[in-house]
Amino acid sequence: MKEPTSLTGKKLGNDANPARIFTMTIDNRLLTAREDETVLSVARQNGIYIPTLCHMEGLSLRGACRLCIVDVKGAPRVLPSCVTLARQDMEVVTNSDRVIEYRRKILELIFSERNHVCSVCVSNGHCDLQALATELGMTHVRYDYLYPKQLVDASHPRFSVDHNRCVLCMRCVRVCDEIEGAHTWDIMGRGITSRVITDLNQPWGSSETCTGCGKCVQVCPTGALSEKGKSVAEMTKRRQFLPYLQMMRGEGRK
Amino acid sequence: MTLSIEDLEGIARIEKDKRESFTYQINVCVAAGCLSCQSGVLKEAFEKEVSRRGWENWCSVKGVGCLGLCAAGPLISIQPDGTYYRGVGAPDVSEILESLGGAPIPRLDCASSRPFFEQQPKIVLENSGRIDPERIEDYIAEDGYKALYNALRMMRPSEVIEQVLASGLRGRGGAGFPTGVKWTAVAKASNGNKFVVCNADEGDPGAFMDRSILESDPHRVIEGMAVAAYAVGANTGFIYVRAEYPLAVQRVRTAISQARHLGVLGNNVFNSQFSFDINVRLGAGAFVCGEETALIASIEGRGGRPRPRPPFPAEFGLWGQPTLINNVETFANIPPIIRKGGKWFATIGTEKSKGTKVFALAGRVNNTGLIEVPMGTTLREIVFQIGGGIPGDRAFKAVQTGGPSGGCIPEQFLDMAVDYESLASVGSIMGSGGLIVMDDTSCMVDVAHFFMEFCMSESCGKCVPCRVGTSQIYHLLNRITKGEGKLSDLDMLEDLSDLLKNTSLCGLGQTAPNPIMSTLRYFRDEYVAHIEEKRCPAEACKIHEAREAV
Ligand SMILES: Cc1cc2nc3c(=O)[nH]c(=O)nc-3n(C[C@H](O)[C@H](O)[C@H](O)COP(=O)(O)O)c2cc1C
Numbered sequence: 001m002k003e004p005t006s007l008t009g010k011k012l013g014n015d016a017n018p019a020r021i022f023t024m025t026i027d028n029r030l031l032t033a034r035e036d037e038t039v040l041s042v043a044r045q046n047g048i049y050i051p052t053l054c055h056m057e058g059l060s061l062r063g064a065c066r067l068c069i070v071d072v073k074g075a076p077r078v079l080p081s082c083v084t085l086a087r088q089d090m091e092v093v094t095n096s097d098r099v100i101e102y103r104r105k106i107l108e109l110i111f112s113e114r115n116h117v118c119s120v121c122v123s124n125g126h127c128d129l130q131a132l133a134t135e136l137g138m139t140h141v142r143y144d145y146l147y148p149k150q151l152v153d154a155s156h157p158r159f160s161v162d163h164n165r166c167v168l169c170m171r172c173v174r175v176c177d178e179i180e181g182a183h184t185w186d187i188m189g190r191g192i193t194s195r196v197i198t199d200l201n202q203p204w205g206s207s208e209t210c211t212g213c214g215k216c217v218q219v220c221p222t223g224a225l226s227e228k229g230k231s232v233a234e235m236t237k238r239r240q241f242l243p244y245l246q247m248m249r250g251e252g253r254k
Numbered sequence: 255m256t257l258s259i260e261d262l263e264g265i266a267r268i269e270k271d272k273r274e275s276f277t278y279q280i281n282v283c284v285a286a287g288c289l290s291c292q293s294g295v296l297k298e299a300f301e302k303e304v305s306r307r308g309w310e311n312w313c314s315v316k317g318v319g320c321l322g323l324c325a326a327g328p329l330i331s332i333q334p335d336g337t338y339y340r341g342v343g344a345p346d347v348s349e350i351l352e353s354l355g356g357a358p359i360p361r362l363d364c365a366s367s368r369p370f371f372e373q374q375p376k377i378v379l380e381n382s383g384r385i386d387p388e389r390i391e392d393y394i395a396e397d398g399y400k401a402l403y404n405a406l407r408m409m410r411p412s413e414v415i416e417q418v419l420a421s422g423l424r425g426r427g428g429a430g431f432p433t434g435v436k437w438t439a440v441a442k443a444s445n446g447n448k449f450v451v452c453n454a455d456e457g458d459p460g461a462f463m464d465r466s467i468l469e470s471d472p473h474r475v476i477e478g479m480a481v482a483a484y485a486v487g488a489n490t491g492f493i494y495v496r497a498e499y500p501l502a503v504q505r506v507r508t509a510i511s512q513a514r515h516l517g518v519l520g521n522n523v524f525n526s527q528f529s530f531d532i533n534v535r536l537g538a539g540a541f542v543c544g545e546e547t548a549l550i551a552s553i554e555g556r557g558g559r560p561r562p563r564p565p566f567p568a569e570f571g572l573w574g575q576p577t578l579i580n581n582v583e584t585f586a587n588i589p590p591i592i593r594k595g596g597k598w599f600a601t602i603g604t605e606k607s608k609g610t611k612v613f614a615l616a617g618r619v620n621n622t623g624l625i626e627v628p629m630g631t632t633l634r635e636i637v638f639q640i641g642g643g644i645p646g647d648r649a650f651k652a653v654q655t656g657g658p659s660g661g662c663i664p665e666q667f668l669d670m671a672v673d674y675e676s677l678a679s680v681g682s683i684m685g686s687g688g689l690i691v692m693d694d695t696s697c698m699v700d701v702a703h704f705f706m707e708f709c710m711s712e713s714c715g716k717c718v719p720c721r722v723g724t725s726q727i728y729h730l731l732n733r734i735t736k737g738e739g740k741l742s743d744l745d746m747l748e749d750l751s752d753l754l755k756n757t758s759l760c761g762l763g764q765t766a767p768n769p770i771m772s773t774l775r776y777f778r779d780e781y782v783a784h785i786e787e788k789r790c791p792a793e794a795c796k797i798h799e800a801r802e803a804v
Binding site for chain 2 (some may be wrong): 062063064066069077078080085102105106109110112113142143144146166189191192193204
């Protein structure tokens with residue numbers, strides 16, 4: 001059983017059960033929304049920027065990085081917009097002081113967790129994490145760097161995984177399971193010692209399930225997964241295939 | 255052929271007649287605490303000696319569930335005298351049998367702990383220490399499965415829920431959500447195959463209430479689940495219990511098979527339209543698997559990691575079906591509520607918290623063990639009367655409630671009536687019921703450090719604030735307990751605590767800062783002493799030794 005993907009749990013949009021349309025406000029703008037849409041998707045349709053990291057259009061919802069938090073009037077705490085459904089007359093603020101402050105702290109926590117050294121990274125200049133730091137105006141990290149010892153697995157003939165750069169967004173795990181259908185990737189361990197693994201923690205190169213399709217590499221937000229033979233700043237990611245595949249599967253209608 | 259009420263009453267009558275035929279009953283505690291100090295051997299010794307003397311017809315020996323005063327085990331109780339003996343061993347058996355009918359043996363008597371046994375009006379634990387948890391007949395003799403009969407044959411599902419609503423019962427798993435409201439939600443969910451799940455994961459360090467209930471009176475939980483299933487329209491139940499509780503698992507399994515055999519589980523229970531069965535699932539001991547969405551994932555065979563709510567399990571639970579999840583103690587409250595009515599239950603407790611609460615009393619207190627007190631009992635009564643005060647008459651410092659999600663409550667609140675609201679108002683929570691007493695030898699920074707280490711290693715790692723934040727907080731506390739902290743670390747601690755509380759995905763991260771925030775609030779001077787004077791006032795942290803070595 002997968003995590004709930006439709007959030008409402010029902011099939012909408014047929015004649016017997018038409019989806020309800022209503023209005024809501026985001027940052028004081030009056031917008032229309034459909035009951036199966038998330039706050040994030042309504043915002044994006046209307047050109048309102050909300051940062052995200054673990055979220056990826058076409059993959060199942062996760063709500064884990066917490067960067068997409070917004071203030072919702074009446075809610076006791078900030079809510080992750082990627083998994084919060086739009087509601088009638090909802091009042092959302094995407095850029096309150098506390099939301100901006102929390103986002104920056106969360107981002108700094110991610111930077112403090114592993115060894116993100118941009119200057120020697122294959123993804124330098126093409127990295128979602130780095131871009132977020134610029135967008136959120138992160139100038140320094142207030143927390144101590146944890147400098148964990150992390151490994152690199154370069155046993156696969158075409159790709160490599162550098163755990164120093166991994167932010168545990170699980171995009172690779174989800175794309176491999178949900179799109180490629182191989183479920184080569186998974187996660188092991190718990191908490192700060194969590195780590196993505198291939199098969200049952202075997203070297204990637206010896207994986208019996210990996211099809212070598214490379215989707216995991218393309219969706220990875222950082223330099224954690226990269227193609228071999230790329231030097232510093234040379235790794236760009238191509239994600240155009242995702243919406244297309246989703247559409248072919250008939251699930252991408254949004 | 256299904257079971258009828260006459261059958262049930264017949265079983266109860268035979269059992270009661272059998273009990274009354276004995277002049278004396280020796281009840282030996284065989285719950286995990288006492289078993290671990292050889293109460294199993296003790297029970298055998300009693301049985302042997304009774305039969306050697308040929309007293310079988312008037313003196314019974316029975317293994318029973320928890321008697322409460324766990325630290326003084328093995329415990330026995332002698333009925334009808336109501337004598338409790340502590341620390342009993344096989345060599346004492348003859349002497350005890352000789353003394354029957356005479357004065358209690360002073361050496362073994364629990365007389366000094368009288369308040370412990372007498373100040374607890376019990377609902378959830380009413381059968382604990384009185385019935386044999388491995389015999390369904392013993393439970394039936396105490397009105398067991400009558401509530402289920404009443405519900406199935408005399409009440410509509412909506413009427414059952416009305417009683418639970420009227421009782422004011424709130425979830426005992428920690429958050430205190432009104433149980434009747436939750437049942438209504440699941441009952442309203444119209445689609446599909448519903449499930450009832452009993453949360454027996456109990457992962458808080460120091461808590462053993464749920465274990466004890468399952469070991470002492472498993473049928474009560476099964477009956478509560480069956481009533482719930484009838485009320486919400488479910489046919490399948492799961493008990494999710496941690497594998498570290500082998501005795502509880504074994505007794506629950508025994509109880510389920512007895513219940514099936516008798517027909518209180520299965521098809522057309524009590525000749526009604528209702529069919530229900532229960533499966534046992536073992537958890538591998540991760541604290542986070544007690545969180546309801548993680549628990550569901552774990553039962554489904556996926557990794558035990560929480561997911562964002564909504565949708566709540568009442569709408570989208572096990573295998574996507576509407577699912578009712580309640581704690582062991584919540585279900586254990588159901589049979590008496592149905593038997594005696596919601597109104598009766600609502601007379602006990604405080605305005606917003608009804609009934610009783612079972613606490614695992616531990617730490618620097620004379621009577622450690624399992625207690626049940628009405629909501630609204632003060633901390634002072636719990637610690638100094640039932641708990642018998644602090645060993646060596648040392649100075650009381652704080653009580654910690656709610657385990658890793660709770661806080662430390664200082665002396666000034668000792669006269670506070672305990673309920674969900676009052677605990678929250680002083681920065682702690684009811685939690686599942688761990689209650690740890692601390693005296694002047696307990697260092698509050700060390701306590702915070704301990705719980706943060708627990709939260710860090712139990713964080714599932716899914717959301718960033720909890721995964722990285724608990725680790726950052728732990729490192730800060732580590733530094734302070736070593737005497738290497740800075741004053742600015744305290745601001746950082748407050749700052750991170752606020753972040754975790756407001757942005758974490760599940761209750762683990764949201765409540766993990768509570769031990770820190772409450773100790774910072776009430777015992778800030780201890781933090782400052784560690785930092786500025788490089789001194790641990792309670793002399794519990796290592797700085798002291800390190801300095802003396804120099
Ligand atoms: C980290 C975490 C651990 C939890 N552990 C338990 C547990 O061990 N037992 C339990 O009954 N509830 C636990 N809960 C609460 C459950 O999620 C859920 O609220 C509860 O089982 C509902 O039952 P109730 O309404 O009867 O309290 C935990 C919650 C969190 C966030």
